Amino acid sequence: MLKLVENEVLKIIYKRKLLITLIITAFFVGLFAYGEHERAEKVAERLKERLGIEEITDWRTYVEFQLNDMNRRLDNPYITNERRARLQVQKEQLQYHLDQDINPTVVGSATFTRLFMEQSIILFLPLLVLILVSDLISGEYSGRTIKLLLTKPIPRWRILLSKIFAMIVMVTALIFLIVIISAILSSFVFGYGGWNAPVTTGFAVVDGMLDVSQVINVPQWQYIMMVYGLAWLVGICIGFMTIMVGIFVKNTGITIGIVMSTLIAGSFLTMYIEDWPFIQYFFIVHLNLTSYLSGGFQPVEGISLLYSVSNLLIWTAISIVISFITFQRQDVLS
Incomplete structure (x- = not known):
């Protein structure tokens, strides 16, 4: 089994899929870092201009400015109720x-x-996983190598299992490398620091109000581990879904199209989750797991981190069962 997994991992590496995802990641990390730096500079300049000072020496001044800005936006009668609720939670x-x-x-x-990663977990990370593993199964059909693969005296379930293990290995490597790329490239813009800074987590929204009874402070490096741990879970879930779709359609291009359109549709479905309660059972509306750590506003009252993780695990288990049953029964030699 170990030799099979090693072979599948080498296939992905030789196809330069990992290299492509890392180049894309580096590009967007640089772009996002530049954008964040410019945004922070503009906000600071606006604050200094409004207060008539030359330098901001106290972070409290900046936070008070943000609070005043949020109060001003909350006074706007034309913002939606959902936007107002989000702003209220952020303000609190x-x-x-x-x-x-x-x-x-x-x-x-x-x-x-x-x-x-908090911004990438919904769409960007799943797209990277899709690029990485989209042809693990469908590529064998497109390249006409599936027949050669199945002529070996190896059970089909072991072949599929080796591809699943390879997917897990590559997603894990991807998450680890995103941490390294983000930390190194952003250090040139923001400086290398803040790893031991306290981060507040445990916020919850109950009846539209912020609940701070479970709030704790953790070092930022520990918080980052939690964020990327949840991102790993999302990546694994998307990886299993991609493998399942690839088994059915047997075409890499169609696999990418189906999974990508599903991910994009998820961002639209989230807007209707309050009106259509059945949407909460779809895995695509539960990808933003990191919002539970930061205490972000949830569109449906009562949905918790445990609920969302359970939903993803159930969908993952279903995709595993369907994948094995379908791959075992498919007539791939005709």
Whole structure:
């Protein structure tokens, strides 16, 4: 089995799939870092201009400015109720940081590394996983190598299992390398620091109000491990879904199209989850697991991290069962 897994991993590496995903990641990390730096500079300049000062020396001044800006936006009668609820939660979180004397604006490569994955987990990370493993199965059909593969005296289930293990190995490597790329490249822009800065987690929204009863402070490096751990789970789930689709359609291009359109559709379905309760059972609306760590506003009351993780695990288990049954019964030699 180990030899089979090694062979599948080498296939992915020789096809330069991992290299392509890392180049794409490096490009967007650089782009996002530049954008974040420019945004922070503009906000700081606007704040200094409004207060008539030359330099911001106290983070509390910046947080108070953000709170005033949020109050101004909350007074706007034309924003949607969902947007108003999100702003209210963000405002209460900032106020909590201010009251507890915890700086939520620590600048450094650690903060960027965390924020990059929090923004990437819904769409960008799944697309990278899709690029990485989309032809694990369908590529064998497209390249006409599936018949040669199955002529070996190896049970089909072992062949599929080796591809699954290879997918897990490559997704794990991808997550690990994203951390390294984000930390190194962002350090040139923000400086290498902030890894031991306290990060507040445990916020929850109950009846539209912020609940701080379970709030704790953890070092940022530990928080980053939690963020990327949840990202790994999302990546594995997408990997299994991609393998299942590849077994059915037997074409890499169609596999990418189906999975990509499903991911994009998920962002639209989330907007209707309150009106269509059955949508909450689809895995694509539960990809944003990191929002539970930060206490982000949830569109449906009562959905928790445990619920979302359970949903993803159930969908993953279903895709595994379907994949093995279908691959065992398919007539691939005709």
